[in-house]
Amino acid sequence: MSKHDLVIVGGGPAGLSAAYEAYKEGIRDIVIIERDSFLGGILNQCIHNGFGLHRFKEELTGPEYASRYIDMVKTTSAIIKSDSMVLHVTDNKEVHYVNKDEGYQIIEAKAVILAMGCRERTRGAISIPGTRASGVFTAGACQKYVNMDGYLVGKRIVILGSGDIGLIMARRMTLEGCKVLAVVELMPYSNGLNRNVVQCLNDFNIPLYLSHTVTDLIGKNRVEKVIVSKVDENRKPIKGTEMEFECDTLLLSVGLIPENELSKEAGVELDRRTNGPVVYENMETSIPGIFACGNVLHVHDLVDNVSLEASKAGKSAAKYILSKKELSNDYINLVNGNEVSYTCPQKIRKDNVDDVIEVFFRVRSVMKNKRILVKSNGEVISKVMRLHLAPGEMESVKITKEQLSTCSDTIEISVEED
């Protein structure tokens, strides 16, 4: 058993940003544990651009964004353990990991930051009927094969799900010489960013079928065709609307799940809305000294927001290690109001907010010209106007310390008519 001040589980964008910030705040004894051979996480396979517009004020590709943070972390004293897998995190902040050189190791940490990211939902998660032919991949797996390993998984492709990864892969595979026959989306709107719909589909005349889904998959050894049907307002397939696509590959971009097996085992309280830990204003989970940030906490659409959130976790972990001050148990609960599907953080300890707290949230549907209201006890404490809202675009509101002082036990965030 060894002892370290701060252990960060995961060396992707969240882990890197958290490490850098904790170092800046005075922590020198930091260990980052990463299961892959490289730092940077999923950014390494996201070779498209559009990253960093907020954080670095320029448009970078995924590998470039990752490299900036890797370089920053290399200027610190953080110890990096790559090819190392964390097996357990305990409630008394022991981190158990294994790797080829050291075998099974246990670190006793003063603070732990969970930054494990998320994984893709698979065919099993959405129960697509049909045969078990090969040729069904998650979009992210296909992205790794083509962008890092140099393998093309198929030639004629149908993509289910119009989230950003699905859209990005439609363009990527088209540029690599494949024919993308259709992008099929269950909802009546795309969950991806507007710029991706335009630059990944419209640029290549790839049809987007909204309110449609895959209802059958045909093929003996390899996928031969998929059947796509229109769905009604309850998302049930409508008989007689079937379309046939002859293809060899079905890519799935049907959602991401925060990877919280370690958090759960440690006894961290999870939120059913986000599938991530419940956190306080400082990214601290229900276990004092264990923090969470990035896609393990809630799925983000912009890495810039991950970096920002993780730097908050890094700063808070440093504060936790350096000051032994106990925080009060007095907190405000944040609850969903009209059209809001979750908030992060979920709890705010008033006396631990410096000047202002930014609350991130998602809405349930696409809306135009609405007001976002922050209410406590039926009183509106803040309102902001939004021209455009969509489930695929994370929103935020700022609540000042002064506004918080007027709040009692709950704050509700809602979207109302202008």
Added chain:
Amino acid sequence: MKKLICITCPRGCHLEIDEETLDVKGNACPRGKEYGINEITNPKRTITSTVKIVGAEINRLPVKTDKPIAKSLMFDVMKELDKICVSHPITRGTVIISNVLGSDVNIIACRDL
């Protein structure tokens, strides 16, 4: 009339542009007008892809155009990238192809490998 969705901001205005007079309708701000005119007269894209690399820990080196290039050249650039094979080590920012297809655009490496 050409119909486009503006991507300058998340609002996504639906634009209608007259291809002859370059008159833009449906934009909520001046940036929409500029976007619409550019998309009709001289559409450009940054291309990101990979080239083969040998001797490195992975098989593909991510690359990009160092500035946006004419949209019509996208597939020709991809063909040029197919011809390239580089060797480890490469530092990011290294020019992999200079003035690709006679344009003033370079293909550069996006990662140290």
